[in-house]
Amino acid sequence: MxxxxxxxxxxxxxxxxxxxxxxxxxxxxxxxxxxxxxxxxxxxxxxxxxxxxxxxxxxxxxxxxxxxxxxxxxxxxxxxxxxxxxxxxxxxxxxxxxxxxxxxxxxxxxxxxxxxxxxxxxxxxxxxxxxxxxxxxxxxxxxxxxxxxxxxxxxxxxxxxxxxxxxxxxxxxxFRLPPPGGSHAGPDRGGPAVVIVDAADRVTHMTAGARAAVDVLGGLDHGQLPPGILAVVASTRTSGAPLTTQTLTRDGTWLSVRTAPLDGVATVPDVVVTVEPTSRAAVSRMALAAHGLTAREEDVALQVLQGAHTRDIAATLHLSPYTVQDHLKTIFAKLGVSSRREMTARLVLDA
The missing domain is CATH 3.30.450.40 (GAF domain)
Structure with a gap:
């Protein structure tokens, strides 16, 4: 045109x-x-x-x-x-x-x-x-x-x-905000968040906690579950294997959507969906990847965020203390921080 x-x-x-x-x-x-x-x-x-x-x-x-x-x-x-x-x-x-x-x-x-x-x-x-x-x-x-x-x-x-x-x-x-802590609007309201979806993608059972989780994940769309849940359900139905994804809700918290086939259902399985707050460790790893850290740099950074000292990190990861220090210099540069304290303030893990 x-x-x-x-x-x-x-x-x-x-x-x-x-x-x-x-x-x-x-x-x-x-x-x-x-x-x-x-x-x-x-x-x-x-x-x-x-x-x-x-x-x-x-x-x-x-x-x-x-x-x-x-x-x-x-x-x-x-x-x-x-x-x-x-x-x-x-x-x-x-x-x-x-x-x-x-x-x-x-x-x-x-x-x-x-x-x-x-x-x-x-x-x-x-x-x-x-x-x-x-x-x-x-x-x-x-x-x-x-x-x-x-x-x-x-x-x-x-x-x-x-x-x-x-x-x-x-x-x-x-990742415009630090990893969530304290309140999670979805699954914490009304108890466990569990949904059962049948072979025709109809919701057959839903807990009160799941209703709150669905709402913060985008709400029902023309009576159907949000795309982030439907995609995981469809993938599990095709593969027959459990799957977990992490998604940011519209209120700024991270939730983990987990799916698994319902036992005892033949051919095209019913799927069980659970939704729960994503651990800070999981969110931190995604945030580190988003800033371009390599897998080894992520390993070092996660050790730092859990309070480990250089010598302990070296022993755990089978590295020399000098190599750990070199990794830390690269990590600080990629995250735009100048110290362990600044990095920990930006990406805080559960103890």
């Missing part, structure tokens, strides 16, 4: 607009607005992912489609399909256009054939993953109507250039 050339590249525009995000909703809105100045689209969805599992934890849309996210979660974490986010994340660059990857036959894609086209009238799809430090922090999907031109390799290149900028903004939004 012909349009005047913008004065700024999308990458530079996002670098400016995402310099100080106030929330994840703010990040999504700025991504939509900036992208629309460079690439035409009819509908877009922006979502965060758990960097350790790649599973979606929160999602935003440019408009309400009138349905929840059950079909989206089932398509993304169900049977094999073309251009799933986990596959795109392994590409270089991590961007995909459906019309190109289906050789122009969009019906080869199951999600397009079964609901994106017949239910919403969508045509081509452009998907991108935003990676930082080899982990996926967010994803974006753009859609055009069936009567609109397909996306182009030039569109993909424009989006690909923004990867690090968007990933950095997401990390800053996620």
């Amino acid at each position: 012909a349009r005047p050339a913008p004065s700024l590249s999308l990458r530079d525009r996002l670098a400016r607009d995402l310099a100080a995000p106030s929330s994840m909703e703010d990040v999504a809105d700025r991504v939509y607005a900036a992208t629309r100045r460079h690439i035409d689209f009819d509908f877009a969805c922006f979502a965060t992912t758990d960097p350790t599992t790649g599973v979606l934890t929160w999602a935003s849309k440019t408009r309400d489609l009138g349905v929840g996210d059950v079909d989206f979660a089932a398509a993304e974490y169900g049977a094999p399909d073309i251009n799933k986010f986990d596959e795109i994340a392994r590409r270089d660059p991590p961007v995909a256009i459906l019309s190109i990857d289906t050789d122009g036959d969009l019906s080869r894609c199951r999600r397009h054939r079964e609901f994106m086209s017949p239910v919403f009238g969508f045509g081509d799809e452009l998907r991108a993953c935003f990676l930082g430090r080899a982990a996926t922090w967010a994803v974006l999907a753009l859609y055009r109507r069936a009567d609109e031109p397909s996306f182009t390799p030039a569109d993909a290149a424009v989006i690909a250039a923004t990867g690090a900028v968007v990933a950095d903004a997401v990390q800053r939004a996620l």
Whole structure:
């Protein structure tokens, strides 16, 4: 589609607009607005992912489609399909256009054939993953109507250039506050937070604590569970294995969503979901990864945050004290602190 050339590249525009995000909703809105100045689209969805599992934890849309996210979660974490986010994340660059990857036959894609086209009238799809430090922090999907031109390799290149900028903004939004302590609005109200979801993704049982947890995770969407829960349920149903993801709630606390198949259920299992406050240790490890620490640097930092001295860290991790000190210098530089005390004040662990 012909349009005047913008004065700024999308990458530079996002670098400016995402310099100080106030929330994840703010990040999504700025991504939509900036992208629309460079690439035409009819509908877009922006979502965060758990960097350790790649599973979606929160999602935003440019408009309400009138349905929840059950079909989206089932398509993304169900049977094999073309251009799933986990596959795109392994590409270089991590961007995909459906019309190109289906050789122009969009019906080869199951999600397009079964609901994106017949239910919403969508045509081509452009998907991108935003990676930082080899982990996926967010994803974006753009859609055009069936009567609109397909996306182009030039569109993909424009989006690909923004990867690090968007990933950095997401990390800053996620870790703009110290790890939570004290109050957790969801699971602590009404007792344990447990949900049982049947094979049709209907909630068959829900504790009072789970109702509070669902509310802070985004609330019911057209009667369906929030995307961050549906994604974990769908993944567990497909793999048959338990899964845990960490997600930041809209009130600024971290919650762990755990799923497991319900014993004694055949074929397509019912899934048990539990929600509980994320340990400060788990949040601190994610925060350290977000600041670019290597696995070994994370190990050293976590020891420091638990009060260990250099000699003890060296013995525990089988390093020399000099190597520990070298790691600490690098850690301080990456975190923007100058001492153990400053680091501990920023990332506090439970004793």
